[in-house]
Amino acid sequence: MHTVETVSLDDARRVIAAGEEAALAEGQPVNIAVVDVGGNLVAHIRQDGAWLGSVDIAINKAYTARAFDLSTADLAKSSKPGGQFYGIQESNHGQVMIFGGGVPLLSGETVVGGVGVSGGTGEQDETIAAAAAQAL
Amino acid sequence: MHTVETVSLDDARRVIAAGEEAALAEGQPVNIAVVDVGGNLVAHIRQDGAWLGSVDIAINKAYTARAFDLSTADLAKSSKPGGQFYGIQESNHGQVMIFGGGVPLLSGETVVGGVGVSGGTGEQDETIAAAAAQAL
Amino acid sequence: MHTVETVSLDDARRVIAAGEEAALAEGQPVNIAVVDVGGNLVAHIRQDGAWLGSVDIAINKAYTARAFDLSTADLAKSSKPGGQFYGIQESNHGQVMIFGGGVPLLSGETVVGGVGVSGGTGEQDETIAAAAAQAL
Amino acid sequence: MHTVETVSLDDARRVIAAGEEAALAEGQPVNIAVVDVGGNLVAHIRQDGAWLGSVDIAINKAYTARAFDLSTADLAKSSKPGGQFYGIQESNHGQVMIFGGGVPLLSGETVVGGVGVSGGTGEQDETIAAAAAQAL
Numbered sequence: 001m002h003t004v005e006t007v008s009l010d011d012a013r014r015v016i017a018a019g020e021e022a023a024l025a026e027g028q029p030v031n032i033a034v035v036d037v038g039g040n041l042v043a044h045i046r047q048d049g050a051w052l053g054s055v056d057i058a059i060n061k062a063y064t065a066r067a068f069d070l071s072t073a074d075l076a077k078s079s080k081p082g083g084q085f086y087g088i089q090e091s092n093h094g095q096v097m098i099f100g101g102g103v104p105l106l107s108g109e110t111v112v113g114g115v116g117v118s119g120g121t122g123e124q125d126e127t128i129a130a131a132a133a134q135a136l
Numbered sequence: 137m138h139t140v141e142t143v144s145l146d147d148a149r150r151v152i153a154a155g156e157e158a159a160l161a162e163g164q165p166v167n168i169a170v171v172d173v174g175g176n177l178v179a180h181i182r183q184d185g186a187w188l189g190s191v192d193i194a195i196n197k198a199y200t201a202r203a204f205d206l207s208t209a210d211l212a213k214s215s216k217p218g219g220q221f222y223g224i225q226e227s228n229h230g231q232v233m234i235f236g237g238g239v240p241l242l243s244g245e246t247v248v249g250g251v252g253v254s255g256g257t258g259e260q261d262e263t264i265a266a267a268a269a270q271a272l
Numbered sequence: 273m274h275t276v277e278t279v280s281l282d283d284a285r286r287v288i289a290a291g292e293e294a295a296l297a298e299g300q301p302v303n304i305a306v307v308d309v310g311g312n313l314v315a316h317i318r319q320d321g322a323w324l325g326s327v328d329i330a331i332n333k334a335y336t337a338r339a340f341d342l343s344t345a346d347l348a349k350s351s352k353p354g355g356q357f358y359g360i361q362e363s364n365h366g367q368v369m370i371f372g373g374g375v376p377l378l379s380g381e382t383v384v385g386g387v388g389v390s391g392g393t394g395e396q397d398e399t400i401a402a403a404a405a406q407a408l
Numbered sequence: 409m410h411t412v413e414t415v416s417l418d419d420a421r422r423v424i425a426a427g428e429e430a431a432l433a434e435g436q437p438v439n440i441a442v443v444d445v446g447g448n449l450v451a452h453i454r455q456d457g458a459w460l461g462s463v464d465i466a467i468n469k470a471y472t473a474r475a476f477d478l479s480t481a482d483l484a485k486s487s488k489p490g491g492q493f494y495g496i497q498e499s500n501h502g503q504v505m506i507f508g509g510g511v512p513l514l515s516g517e518t519v520v521g522g523v524g525v526s527g528g529t530g531e532q533d534e535t536i537a538a539a540a541a542q543a544l
Binding site for chain 1: 456459462464484487488497498502504505506507508529530531
Binding site for chain 1: 273274275276277278279280283308309310311312365379384
């Protein structure tokens, strides 16, 4: 048996609140999702006017960031044609997102969950996700 | 062309907050989800300790309540073997939940979204969902 | 942030070994799977001669037992036509099994994972899963 | 009528044990899966700390290696844009992995199963899978 740290609902709300503020600063409504250490959804919000199709993407980005303990922007680099993980998005039943906006949530150096942002450009999603993750 | 009313993120949060309070009164951690008039997720929370398998169920109950404009407890009655909607749960890619805990969100007499609760007994989920829906 | 206990690979192997012994006593080859506190697979074995179709079922039973913190035999009772959870198997993308053979793994009174057994009769699967779970 | 050779659970365990040892030498926790001659899972383990998202990938790499009787590293070469098998990963319901870490299991020159490793870099996964396969 061993023990693992994980985000609570309070943590998830703090992360989401920071993401919303950053989205407001960008002038870009988005979806923001937080998963726990097991990759399971803890909380999600869609800002008014954000893309409908981004609900699923935000949740999946959060999952991906935790499932592989790296940002989806980093995963994007190695999953391009010719990259060492090219084709990884076929796994895990459509849950693997290979473009920016998913970031692991860290307690010290330990991954304790993930946050996913979707609705803006790749760059905007990454900026907002980074701001969200720092609020943990 | 016509106009439709729908819940905003602020509305969803008010609904969820009322549900959380009711869940606390029941002593039962749950998942609570709100969808808009289009049946698309606006917000979701999983209280600490709530069932993992209820994330999907809460979201689906909210969807079902809006998709058919009735409570999932009412739908349960007509979707039993012999009922007029028996088998309806096979439609819509697993999103149709036919047991209590999903309630339409009303503005006057118009359905503007749905709320879904999952994590307790059927009775608890219904009680919490009703309390949540009234906060709109 | 909070801390949760979860099964390790060593724990999973001990659970599976006990299940294998029980299956041998029953004279019934089976699949045995263990998931962690997040519902994610830790280990799986298929005994020689066990049903191919039971690979997926054993893994899903283990998931279900953890996702709802109860045995799938108990869930079976409340998900029959007329039961309070009738229709629950439509949720979670085919992962919810509503017949016996999935049992939560407990550390004291805390659920730290799940074990699923599939390949025999319902009764055999339950007996083997119970024996496996006790080895934790 | 004809006869096929296939890996037993004992064989799968020997393969996995060799993979675990190689993973330890690499200092990289991984998932290791073995499928039989029919492409069906025989055994799987996730070492403590290995990626959650790699459960599915390891199982799929093992399947792919047996399904096409070649290593997934070799398949990667011909499934790049412009390659003769470009697009093959769309087949078989997401089970085809086109990056290194899946290796056929051989009895003499006959394929009798497959092993899949996921959790490290492509190179690490290939090294570990090769070590595992040699233990058959």
